[in-house]
Amino acid sequence: MHRNLKQLQTALDISFRKPELLRQAFTHSSYVNEHRIGNHKDNERLEFLGDAVLELTVSEYLFEMYPQRPEGELTKLRASIVCEPSLVSFAEQLDFGSYVLLGKGEELTGGRTRPALLADVFESFVGALYLDQGLEVVNTFLRKHLFPNIPNQGKLLTVDFKTNLQEYTQQHSLGILEYKIIDERGPAHEREFVAQVQINDRLLGQGAGRSKKEAEQQAAAQALEALKVDFGNTTRGF
Incomplete structure (x- = not known):
């Protein structure tokens, strides 16, 4: 109510x-x-x-x-x-x-x-x-x-989660990153995308956003959290 x-x-x-x-x-x-x-x-x-x-x-x-x-x-x-x-x-x-x-x-x-x-x-x-x-x-x-x-x-x-995840996986030789849009929901004016990020077919993170880019950023953020990466050391610019 x-x-x-x-x-x-x-x-x-x-x-x-x-x-x-x-x-x-x-x-x-x-x-x-x-x-x-x-x-x-x-x-x-x-x-x-x-x-x-x-x-x-x-x-x-x-x-x-x-x-x-x-x-x-x-x-x-x-x-x-x-x-x-x-x-x-x-x-x-x-x-x-x-x-x-x-x-x-x-x-x-x-x-x-x-x-x-x-x-x-x-x-x-x-x-x-x-x-x-x-x-x-x-x-x-x-x-x-x-x-x-x-x-x-x-x-x-202002953290660029996708870039940080890419750098982290390369530094630690974790494998190949792949992003997938798995769902689009809501009416056209309120479209929401759902993305997943995988490393060697292993699901690491999922996120949602108004654009595919934002959904991928949120998925990367979840992946970094799962990998225990310190956000404080990855913030850029500000």
Whole structure:
């Protein structure tokens, strides 16, 4: 059962001028499909807008925070912050999953904790907040709830797990690495890929992501964990 959105506004100390925007941000397409009566709108358009707002606000923050960093490093760090695992972490910290309006089928299959859904909801909320109160309020929200986590989040998420796994297997002569996409699930706008990585046909890791590349990175991360490789010694760049 989803929680009341008034509780969320109280928790965040934000009062929406247009509550319907906030409701839309937390309305999944599965809910709209099951409630044809009424003027329900899903959050997909707000997700599109929120993605762009996040790109801008995070870029501005990094530009100010790291004045000596070249463009290439800032681009990589921004990508690590706005990628799905990072956004899921932020959404979980704010308990966004408890407020989502879901269809019965999506609810029964664990949609409330599904990574892709949580990342989308975070972007949708940012988009709704931008439309309701502008960029300055969005920045205030992010500076309170997202930016303080960037140093720790960014350090972990900028690891190139695939490269590290490749180097590790070569150094220890473990054999040949092979990645396979074993599943594609979800509708086209919420596609999720599942990848596995094997060494000499031995399964070492499995991961999921919005793209094949992200799924492979997550699979490599699991493989490195299985091999007991210290992430702290493999972090690059930041």
